[in-house]
Amino acid sequence: MKKIELTTPENIDVEYTLADLGSRVAAAVIDLAIQGFLLILLAIAIVLIVIYAPDFWDEYLAWIIAISILINAVISYAYYIFMELNMNGRTPGKKILKLRTIRNNGQPLTLKHSAIRNLFRVFLDMLGVGVVSIFFTKEHKRIGDFAASTIVVVENDIPYPLENLTEGSLFNSLHLSEEDNKLLQDYFVRKNIIINSSILKNKLEYYLTNKYENPDVLKNLGDIFSS
Incomplete structure (x- = not known):
């Protein structure tokens, strides 16, 4: 195709x-x-x-x-x-x-x-x-x-189940702002079709981990990005 x-x-x-x-x-x-x-x-x-x-x-x-x-x-x-x-x-x-x-x-x-x-x-x-x-x-x-x-x-397969981002306890525990919630969801929905997605992933992870300093948030962010 x-x-x-x-x-x-x-x-x-x-x-x-x-x-x-x-x-x-x-x-x-x-x-x-x-x-x-x-x-x-x-x-x-x-x-x-x-x-x-x-x-x-x-x-x-x-x-x-x-x-x-x-x-x-x-x-x-x-x-x-x-x-x-x-x-x-x-x-x-x-x-x-x-x-x-x-x-x-x-x-x-x-x-x-x-x-x-x-x-x-x-x-x-x-x-x-x-x-x-x-x-x-x-x-x-x-x-x-x-x-x-x-x-x-x-349509490309969504690499990470969207319901895990919107309803799952792991995602809810992040307590991100509405704007950052949407940013994170958009990344996981599109990452299979983004060219050089690893570069974007590193930038997004850097941005979020520096913005949110709560240890629990950082741990859950790491779990999500490593999935």
């Missing part, structure tokens, strides 16, 4: 594996199947209204059509935005295939980025333009990815 190197806003070089055409298509098929199921439920609801409530159908036909169009738009477009923002750049299909959408600088998606990339999905990808673009571009991007400055990568 092809690798790509990104520089984060913190000037940290991070290496990701690009998602290939096969995995992206497979993820898209899964998402389309979910959307298709939701649309079938909508169609069944309309049929039931026609059969069992014909008077209601005749009286509120315009409203039913308008609401159906709105629901269809939500399923076709807002589905991706909602999933990506609530699943950290993933949809159910991407989660199963272990893919994630991020920004070109390695940061998570925002509403603006997700809205732009998926707008192109609705109007162009259904015509096959997205597949062609992924196949022939160096970074395997859709047109929407170019417009939104996003990229789809393969």
Whole structure:
């Protein structure tokens, strides 16, 4: 699989594996199947209204059509935005295939980025333009990815269980500031994909051990960094 190197806003070089055409298509098929199921439920609801409530159908036909169009738009477009923002750049299909959408600088998606990339999905990808673009571009991007400055990568295994950092007694015993908590968590989540992570580890360990002089904190920091 092809690798790509990104520089984060913190000037940290991070290496990701690009998602290939096969995995992206497979993820898209899964998402389309979910959307298709939701649309079938909508169609069944309309049929039931026609059969069992014909008077209601005749009286509120315009409203039913308008609401159906709105629901269809939500399923076709807002589905991706909602999933990506609530699943950290993933949809159910991407989660199963272990893919994630991020920004070109390695940061998570925002509403603006997700809205732009998926707008192109609705109007162009259904015509096959997205597949062609992924196949022939160096970074395997859709047109929407170019417009939104996003990229789809393969998820790397988290080297240290995040729950140990957020809930475990060892991490809680450190009593770090909220900012340092996040700094430490980010390091352990990313250390497998950071280029020259050992240098960053030494700098982070030096910074924390000099800031917190409590012997128990220093011991637990040593246990965490040696894990």
